[in-house]
Amino acid sequence: MDWKYLLTSFDGRINRAKFWAGIGIFIVVAIVAFILDSILGTRFTTDSGAQIGVVGILVALASIYFAIALYAKRWHDRNKSGWWTLIGLIPIIGGIWLLIELGILEGTRGANQYGPDPLA
Numbered sequence: 871m872d873w874k875y876l877l878t879s880f881d882g883r884i885n886r887a888k889f890w891a892g893i894g895i896f897i898v899v900a901i902v903a904f905i906l907d908s909i910l911g912t913r914f915t916t917d918s919g920a921q922i923g924v925v926g927i928l929v930a931l932a933s934i935y936f937a938i939a940l941y942a943k944r945w946h947d948r949n950k951s952g953w954w955t956l957i958g959l960i961p962i963i964g965g966i967w968l969l970i971e972l973g974i975l976e977g978t979r980g981a982n983q984y985g986p987d988p989l990a
Contacts, residue, residue: 876943877936883947884940885977885988892940893973896933903929941968946984947977 876884876892884892907913907923915921942952948971958964980987 876940878939880939880942880952882943882985883977883982883988884943885947886944886973888988889940889944889972892936896937899929899933900926941972944972944977946982947988948972948975949978949982949984 875882876888877895903926904923906925910925912924913921914923938952938955941955945952945954950971954971955968958968960967977988980990
């Protein structure tokens with residue numbers, strides 16, 4: 871599978887391994903953004919004492935699209951619409967639901983309406 875396809879397309883299905891690989895990419899990019907903010911001195915402290923970096927903010931905003939694309943393909947593997955990603959907006963329960971459905975449970979075996987089985 872092409873990595874560009876993994877993070878930019880809303881079509882098709884991905885298995886759990888590719889999902890976790892995509893999450894790993896997000897984590898690495900966030901760490902690099904943190905380091906760049908520290909090196910460039912683009913971090914500032916808010917009134918509450920939290921430190922925010924300009925590069926980190928830009929990376930976080932850009933990552934929203936890529937994360938939704940990743941989640942949609944994983945939902946497709948579970949034979950559900952990508953709109954199920956919105957369940958993550960429910961406090962606490964939504965995050966747990968996303969973790970279980972996308973990160974732990976096995977996808978639908980065989981082809982479904984979203985494409986062929988990624989493990990076949």
